[in-house]
Amino acid sequence: MPELPEVEVTRLGISPHLSGKNLRGAIVRESRLRLAVNADLSAQVAGQKLEQIRRRGKYLLLDLQRGSILIHLGMSGHLRVLPQDTPVEKHDHVDLLFDQDTCLRFHDPRRFGVLCWLKEVDAHPLIARLGPEPLGDDFSGTYLHAQSRQRQIPVKAFLMDAHQVVGVGNIYANEALFAAGIDPRRPAGRISLARYTLLAAAVRSVLEAAIQQGGTTLRDFTRPDGRNGYFRLSLAVYGREGQACIRCGKALQGIRIGGRATTYCSHCQH
DNA sequence: CTACGTACCTGCCAGC
DNA sequence: TGCTGGCAGGTACGTA
Known part of the structure; x- marks a missing residue:
């Protein structure tokens, strides 16, 4: 997924076209997503x-006057803003x-995504139990260190757990650990505060750079206007198994x- | 509680 | 040219 x-690039892409507009209705062609789409959406x-x-x-939360539409793009989803007579595709x-x-x-080809109407979205278990935002003030090396004892x-698995911190998936976990020089296999509880401080900064900078470049397009993800994201060109380790480390030149390991x-790079990451 | 493995679903690609 | 197996930006659940 995205x-x-x-997801942030998607939000920035659709918001200017939709905010303040009135919803006339919805067409549901397939309701079998990770959560069922409301029959009476x-x-x-x-x-x-x-x-x-x-x-x-x-998650994206479309706040309406009496509740919200909760959207998750799963592994393969995207959103597009289009004229209403645009031909429907598979x-x-x-x-x-x-x-x-x-x-x-x-x-969303794989249907791992979510789109549903909820009257109190912030109270829903899917949202209420999430960890802090990595670009917000509650996320820091101190926080990661305390949580991981x-x-x-x-x-790497700890960093990808949305109950610890949200938003870090497989691409950016690989990239942030490389940037921080941390071996992804290392037990979470055996990393120092100083190194978690480096990791938190790396997570932030990798995510911010990716947003700047429109995200990463591999297969399914496209921006709401159909354009690709270009962070793929900046990936240091993801998808580069066997290729040369950009820092030391040694072949990257795949596990x-x-x-x-x-x-990861067995020479640069410990 | 923690740390796994597995399942959900479709499409694509490598290998035979 | 098929076919098959394995893999893919995620997440929740079952098991020990």
């Missing part, structure tokens, strides 16, 4: 104004129809941690 930068949302679009971790599961001929179309899991592809 990780935090791709159109009736629930019709006639309400979209007040704002927030992001919480990898896996175009939901259209949100706004006034002024504006359609927000949810497309006694934990034996590999630091699996928690079932996820992991690439």
Whole structure:
């Protein structure tokens, strides 16, 4: 999926087109997502104004007057802002129809995503239990250090746990650990405060740079206007197994941690 | 509680 | 040219 930068790029792309507009209704072509789309979605949302679009971790929250539409892009989802008569393609599961001929179309081949109407989205267990935002004030090396004491899991799996910190998926976990010089296999509880301070700074800078460059397009992700993201060109380790480390030139190692592809430099990361 | 493994789903690519 | 297996930006759940 889209990780935090791709979701933020999506938010920035759709907000100017949709904020303040009224929802006329919705078309649901496929409701079997990770959570079922409300059977009465159109009736629930019709006639309400979209007040704002927030992001919480990898979730988008479309705040209407009497509740919110919760959206998650899963592994393969994207959103597009289109005229309402745009021909439907395979896996175009939901259209949100706004006034002024504006359609927000949810497309997700693998259907690991979410789109549902909730009256109190912030109280929903999916949202309420999330860890702090990595670009916010509550995230720091001190926080990561405190949270990780006694934990034996590999630091990469710890960093990707949304209950610890939101938004860091497989691409950016690999990149941040390389930038901080930390071996992704190292038990989370055996990393010093000084090194977690480096890691927190690396997470921040990698995510901010990725947002600046429009996110990372690999296969499915495209920006709401159909353009690609260009952070792929800046990836130091993700997808570069066997290639030369950009710092020392040694071949990058490929392993699996928690079932996820992991690439690191055995010379630069300890 | 923690640390795994597995499942969900479709598409694509390498290898036979 | 198929076919098959394995893999993919995520997450939640079951098991020990």
